[in-house]
Amino acid sequence: MTTAEHRAELERQLLESEQRYHAFTELTSDFCHVCSRIANGAYRVQWIGGQFERITGYSEQELYDFGCWLPLVHPDDRERIAAGLLKMADGDEVRTEFRLVRKDQHVRWIREHNKCVQHPSDPDQLLLYGTARDITAAREDALALQAAENAYRTIFNATNDVIFIMDAQQGMIIDCNKQALELFGRPREELIGANPAQLSPSDHSAFSFEQAQRYILAALEGEPQLFEWLCARPDDTTFWVEVSLRAAEINGRQRLLAVVRDISERKRLDAVLRESEHRFRALVENVPHLPVQGYDSQRRVIFWNHASELFYGYSSEEALGRQLEDLIIPSFMREAVIQGVQQWIDEDIPIPAGELQLQHKSGQLLDVFSSHAMLRNINGELEMYCVDLDITQRKLAALELQRTRDAAQAATVAKNEFLANMSHEVRTPLNGIMGLSQLLRTTNLTEEQAGYMDMLDGSARNLLTLINDILDISRIEAGSLAIQQTPFSLAKLLREVAALYEKPAAEKGIDLTVQLPDDLPPALVGDPLRLKQVLINLVGNAIKFTSRGGVSVQIHRLHDSSQGSRLRFEVCDSGIGMAPETLQKIFNPFTQADASTARNHGGSGLGLAICRRLSELMGGSIRAESSLGQGSCFIVELPFGRYAGEQVADDTQPAVSILQLEPLQILLVEDQEVNRTFVQRLLERQGHRITPAVDGLMALDLLGREQYDLMLLDIQMPGMGGEEVLARLRQTEQASGLHLPVIALTAHALAGDKEKLLKSGFDGYISKPVQIDQLMAEMARVVAMKGTFHI
Incomplete structure (x- = not known):
């Protein structure tokens, strides 16, 4: 085979090999590449195959134009990948993962396996063989799996x-x-x-x-x-x-x-609950005298403790399962009980606790105080529980208490009636004695006769003081003496007290001084009548038991507040003083230092007891400091309200003088001849014309025939009393439009008598025994209201 033929055969075999490899790589999901290292350490693609275009979006030609696939690596990963490739030598294998940016800019995760080898024909040149796989889906699955694992672990530990x-x-x-x-x-x-x-x-x-x-x-x-x-x-x-x-x-x-x-x-709580339930059940089961019953929503008995057995007469076996209304509810209450329980169940309107009568097995009605509670058991079913308290003895005690209270009230009424009658029966003859005494003083008396008259007046006044003291202490003990709260001038009150005792003090040759603080409020709110009574008693005692030196009255401000002031009154003398054992008992009623005190100085022993009771009623206190032979000091501390109005009038003279009254035509109605004669003669000596009437009927007859400027009307008379006379007079005046001033003359001097009479229509009030100066002053006041006076 020639050289040319040999080369052609090799090229054919190489082409077939490449075609087979291309066909194989096209069947995989990866892409493959062969790169050669160039002079600067970079790589240039020599060959690319497989799924490159599908994975990257770029064509093979575009990659050849880039020279290398490194520009497709994500910028954040590119430096790391390039550095790794640069370090590779012959025989090195590297597996790595990185992000690749597709042509459409989507990012894919790539896992690449590279191996570096020598070029077969050029030992100085390195070739890089590699495969790359798209692992985006697998990586996302792994991340999801990791997230799930992390979530599971978080929940697992949290x-x-x-x-x-x-x-x-x-x-x-x-x-x-x-x-x-x-x-x-x-x-x-x-x-x-x-x-x-x-x-x-x-x-x-x-x-x-x-x-x-x-x-x-x-x-x-x-x-x-x-x-x-x-x-x-x-x-x-x-x-x-x-x-x-x-x-x-x-x-x-x-x-x-x-x-x-x-x-x-x-x-632990279950154990506590079981123990509590056991303790409660044992308590409810065994507590005596406290019947407890439980009923289901059909009013059937589900619980019946031992006390219920004893109280109602039914054993637990007899009661369980029976209807409430058939067991202990009297017939007259059954319908109401059935409706009440059903209303509680349906509308959540509880049956109120209260007293009622329930029925014993014998039929006897029992007085109980019954309380009720509606609860749900562990099955959610409603149950009603009743706790009954036997109040039979309490009801009996209440009846007995009411009988006792009624008896006490009857005794109080009888006592008040007795005091009123005694006051009237004693004051009436005393009024005659004192009146005739005053009348006798207007006649020509010898010096000896005048002396007898002084002794007579003194005895009568002492008797009047004793009567008033007895009435006061009785009213205080009966709780019928009310403390008033009215504005008054303390300075004026003290001047009146001092004026009352100036003459007795001068006659004994002792000094009487009254000292007020400079910052005393112009007006206080309290009970001036009772304060004056206390001070008169204390000053009178001080003068009585002092023969040398003097008596002083001092007032001190203790403290002030927005509500008022607290004052201390000190009445001190240089008299005989008292021993320590005497100080402990002088405020007890009918108590004096010893028997010689009554013989030498007189008195009933009620004055200081009244002072103590009045001081306490006014919210204060009284105490005494004394040494035998060194004098005594009585200290009274009292609270007073602050007066927010204008200054209280502090006149030293009455608004209308007695002498300014012009002669009046006066109807005098009095059944007692002595009292009638004394008042008539005294008023006639003042120039007034007096028409006497012996009873109410005669007074009404005279009023129908004559006109009068003033009527003095006795209250308690046989036949028609003074109040009935006044009522008929006022009824007649409604038609005529006239108004006759009427002053009540009465021996009734108990608490409330004056207020009651003034409220019924009287214009004035004088208690017996009648003092001529008081009568004339009251006449002047009443007449001044009508306008019959001269200025």
């Missing part, structure tokens, strides 16, 4: 429950989450490979290896298991868990999946 993955054949733990390490207090190495029985107390047969295997086998047979298991930590502390065990296929293998939850707290 769940609050313990998770064990166990070998299905041997029942050993092969994986666990971090919660298992925390709950069991063991490192991972101790848990992996352990059987559940090894995590339990060794002395508990109920949690043995055999028992664990029974649960495992049942789970492998397709029956999920849920059970409680007692576990132990290395320090021998035990805890309860709830295990949910089931078979599962993981990574193609059959496994056991155990979800373990710590239920120690639940078990």
